[in-house]
Amino acid sequence: MRSLRAGIGYHVGTPVGFAMTAPSRPKPYLEPQYCKGCLRCIEACPKGCITAGTEINPATGLVPVELHLENCTGCSLCMQACPEPYGLRPESERPGPDGDFVLEDPAKLFGEKCVPNQSEGDIPESLIALPPCAPMVLKGTYASAIGALLAGCRHVFGYPITPSTEGAELMAKILPKLNGSFVQAVSEVAAVNMMYGAGGAGLPCMTFTSSPGFSLMLEGISYMIGAEVPGVFVNIMRGGPGLGNIAPEQADIKLACRGLGHGNTRAIVLAPSTPQEMLDLTRDAFALSFRYRNPVVVLGDGYLGQMTGTVRLPATMVRPGLPAWAVWGDRAHRHNLISSIALSEPDLEVHNQHLNRKYAVMATCEQRVDCHRCADAEVLVVACNTPARMAKGAVESARAQGVKAGLFRPITLWPFPIQALVDVLPGVRRLVIVEAGPGQLEDELRLALSHAGVMPPPISSVRRCGGILPPEDEILAGILAHEEVLA
Numbered sequence: 480m481r482s483l484r485a486g487i488g489y490h491v492g493t494p495v496g497f498a499m500t501a502p503s504r505p506k507p508y509l510e511p512q513y514c515k516g517c518l519r520c521i522e523a524c525p526k527g528c529i530t531a532g533t534e535i536n537p538a539t540g541l542v543p544v545e546l547h548l549e550n551c552t553g554c555s556l557c558m559q560a561c562p563e564p565y566g567l568r569p570e571s572e573r574p575g576p577d578g579d580f581v582l583e584d585p586a587k588l589f590g591e592k593c594v595p596n597q598s599e600g601d602i603p604e605s606l607i608a609l610p611p612c613a614p615m616v617l618k619g620t621y622a623s624a625i626g627a628l629l630a631g632c633r634h635v636f637g638y639p640i641t642p643s644t645e646g647a648e649l650m651a652k653i654l655p656k657l658n659g660s661f662v663q664a665v666s667e668v669a670a671v672n673m674m675y676g677a678g679g680a681g682l683p684c685m686t687f688t689s690s691p692g693f694s695l696m697l698e699g700i701s702y703m704i705g706a707e708v709p710g711v712f713v714n715i716m717r718g719g720p721g722l723g724n725i726a727p728e729q730a731d732i733k734l735a736c737r738g739l740g741h742g743n744t745r746a747i748v749l750a751p752s753t754p755q756e757m758l759d760l761t762r763d764a765f766a767l768s769f770r771y772r773n774p775v776v777v778l779g780d781g782y783l784g785q786m787t788g789t790v791r792l793p794a795t796m797v798r799p800g801l802p803a804w805a806v807w808g809d810r811a812h813r814h815n816l817i818s819s820i821a822l823s824e825p826d827l828e829v830h831n832q833h834l835n836r837k838y839a840v841m842a843t844c845e846q847r848v849d850c851h852r853c854a855d856a857e858v859l860v861v862a863c864n865t866p867a868r869m870a871k872g873a874v875e876s877a878r879a880q881g882v883k884a885g886l887f888r889p890i891t892l893w894p895f896p897i898q899a900l901v902d903v904l905p906g907v908r909r910l911v912i913v914e915a916g917p918g919q920l921e922d923e924l925r926l927a928l929s930h931a932g933v934m935p936p937p938i939s940s941v942r943r944c945g946g947i948l949p950p951e952d953e954i955l956a957g958i959l960a961h962e963e964v965l966a
């Protein structure tokens with residue numbers, strides 16, 4: 480259909496008073512399965528012809544827009560605004576009644592992706608030997624960053640927050656030289672959603688954050704767990720609640736072990752206590768994250784993040800592969816979809832049962848602990864992170880005074896290493912829980928004992944909080960209470 484327009488003063492160069500015929504312009508039509516519901520076309524349309532959709536497309540789990548083209552002028556602004564090559568198209572390109580819509584080869588549109596192998600299966604990671612390197616003296620956040628780089632992480636997203644900032648700062652300096660990306664997001668909420676995207680593309684990615692920032696990320700972590708997206712969160716805990724202060728605390732144990740956003744969420748929580756472990760456990764966190772397709776939390780404290788210590792590099796570093804499930808832009812992966820939505824109740828129940836089976840495997844296979852003088856211990860100290868270092872000194876002092884003390888240091892806070900604890904408990908008369916927090920480690924211990932059906936010996940605690948670490952003499956006093964000591 481062609482339309483007539485009066486040309487009076489209509490266009491520069493159009494003779495005044497001359498009626499002209501404007502060429503018809505095709506209106507848009509929508510391929511709903513290619514609309515991601517970004518709503519850009521709604522903003523672009525000057526005639527209000529496009530509205531937000533109300534129905535989920537079952538093929539994509541997304542909500543495509545709806546067209547109402549009575550007033551459409553065919554200006555094409557909506558088609559220009561649409562970022563999807565097959566979202567809004569001119570009506571003139573709609574296939575006829577017998578024709579199927581044929582997807583053009585993305586490689587023709589965008590060029591070939593730089594993918595080494597477009598196989599349907601996983602592209603496995605490989606190990607690269609590192610040259611011998613003298614031990615280094617590093618602060619904990621730097622050691623963690625190096626551990627991530629050696630695990631193949633080249634995508635880091637974050638928002639500066641003390642006392643974790645130095646990790647992100649080092650990544651911002653190094654990653655551009657390694658063809659990687661560091662993005663300082665506008666907030667922690669943005670950072671975690673960038674991780675969702677990068678992790679969904681099968682890329683090892685991480686963030687550095689600290690307690691208030693970690694709180695902001697929880698919704699996104701729940702989405703990542705629901706969608707089974709890997710990613711590593713290094714949380715350098717500081718004093719809370721609220722803004723608190725920037726001194727070390729251990730009051731995010733509850734959050735990491737019991738409170739990772741809404742729904743049925745779990746993640747392995749690793750608790751380093753030295754700069755060396757900051758490196759080793761961050762590197763391990765990437766392997767665990769991809770093994771289980773689940774986020775992993777590395778939970779350090781503010782003292783550990785800033786403390787320097789001797790760090791030795793491993794003999795190898797990882798060249799990441801590409802998992803078959805990754806949402807990647809080549810032909811082999813184009814059908815993949817990462818989503819945490821399951822609107823059908825039975826589907827969501829099945830998904831949760833699948834997650835529960837995965838959590839059960841983590842709980843059985845990933846318990847880690849460091850036992851120091853536990854074999855004959857009668858007074859067992861339980862501590863993690865930096866307080867475990869003070870506790871170790873206190874255990875040695877107690878031994879010097881004839882008290883058989885030992886240190887049980889959980890390296891995984893979830894799953895709690897209950898099996899190892901049950902093994903050493905028969906000879907233990909008392910448990911002393913040491914923490915720089917209000918008792919969240921003790922809660923994890925008591926829950927684990929309760930689930931295991933084990934009645935513990937008497938439990939006492941040595942706690943400081945507000946950014947104060949329990950000093951060695953207070954821990955020693957806690958060990959020696961009720962004990963007969965050598966003169």
Ligand code: SF4
Nearest residue numbers: 524551552554555557
């Ligand atoms: S072609 Fe122009 S008027 Fe028609 S829907 Fe698109 S933006 Fe609106």
Ligand code: SF4
Nearest residue numbers: 514517518520561566
């Ligand atoms: S711009 Fe394209 S992808 Fe975005 S809502 Fe409109 S049609 Fe859908």
